[in-house]
Amino acid sequence: MTDTTPLPREQLSRQLAEAVAEALRVDLAHQDNALLVVSGGSTPVPFFAALASCELPWERVQVTLADERWVAEDAEDSNARLVRAHLLQGPAAAATFVPLTTADATPEQGAAAVAERLAGLAWPASVVILGMGGDGHTASLFPDSQELSLALATDAPAVAVRTPSQPQPRITLSADRLHQARRHVLHITGGNKRAVLARALSGDDVRELPIRAFLACPLATYWAP
Numbered sequence: 001m002t003d004t005t006p007l008p009r010e011q012l013s014r015q016l017a018e019a020v021a022e023a024l025r026v027d028l029a030h031q032d033n034a035l036l037v038v039s040g041g042s043t044p045v046p047f048f049a050a051l052a053s054c055e056l057p058w059e060r061v062q063v064t065l066a067d068e069r070w071v072a073e074d075a076e077d078s079n080a081r082l083v084r085a086h087l088l089q090g091p092a093a094a095a096t097f098v099p100l101t102t103a104d105a106t107p108e109q110g111a112a113a114v115a116e117r118l119a120g121l122a123w124p125a126s127v128v129i130l131g132m133g134g135d136g137h138t139a140s141l142f143p144d145s146q147e148l149s150l151a152l153a154t155d156a157p158a159v160a161v162r163t164p165s166q167p168q169p170r171i172t173l174s175a176d177r178l179h180q181a182r183r184h185v186l187h188i189t190g191g192n193k194r195a196v197l198a199r200a201l202s203g204d205d206v207r208e209l210p211i212r213a214f215l216a217c218p219l220a221t222y223w224a225p
């Protein structure tokens with residue numbers, strides 16, 4: 001984060017989209033497919049729209065999620081639904097999208113099938129775009145997730161998580177799988193998240209603020225007021 005005048009949210013999203021498109025082009029110059037890992041929530045919506053309008057060989061781009069609520073793909077709060085509605089539009093609809101849910105009743109039951117599906121993608125990801133909550137969570141690595149230690153330590157690609165502060169069970173890419181990406185971005189907005197990030201930067205307890213697990217990736221921060 002710099003102290004220069006911050007860009008408005010829309011403009012920041014366009015700048016991020018151009019940077020991500022360029023990173024994908026760089027990787028696609030020497031590999032058949034390139035993988036982009038995106039987050040859900042409300043922040044990425046204008047970024048998704050901006051990225052969808054970028055010129056790319058979309059049929060060679062793969063997209064998956066950093067995490068997902070274990071809900072039906074057409075549910076209001078499904079990240080897959082968000083990605084389909086805002087990113088996989090126009091020419092970007094040619095991208096291969098790999099969702100993180102299955103028809104299984106629970107993420108614990110579906111995790112092995114999700115891992116198998118993820119194994120077919122072009123790892124390491126070209127770019128991982130993380131969001132962050134006011135509690136310092138990122139992906140579905142929440143301070144109160146029962147499986148936080150596991151998700152921070154395992155070399156499995158994805159972990160089912162139960163989190164008392166969250167209404168649904170979730171599935172999240174593991175910290176290891178997220179770390180492996182070539183580039184890491186934190187996309188956040190608002191004064192509250194800026195303050196949380198400042199707090200994260202001034203300490204080292206990952207269990208208190210899980211975003212700390214990614215601060216040294218290095219993490220390119222895109223912040224707008």
Ligand SMILES: O=C(O)[C@H](O)[C@@H](O)[C@H](O)[C@H](O)COP(=O)(O)O
Nearest residue numbers: 039040041042043131132133139
């Ligand atoms: O909600 C999700 O799907 C993501 O898992 C989560 O990590 C998100 O990136 C943050 O909660 C920020 O969400 P907002 O952009 O809605 O503030």
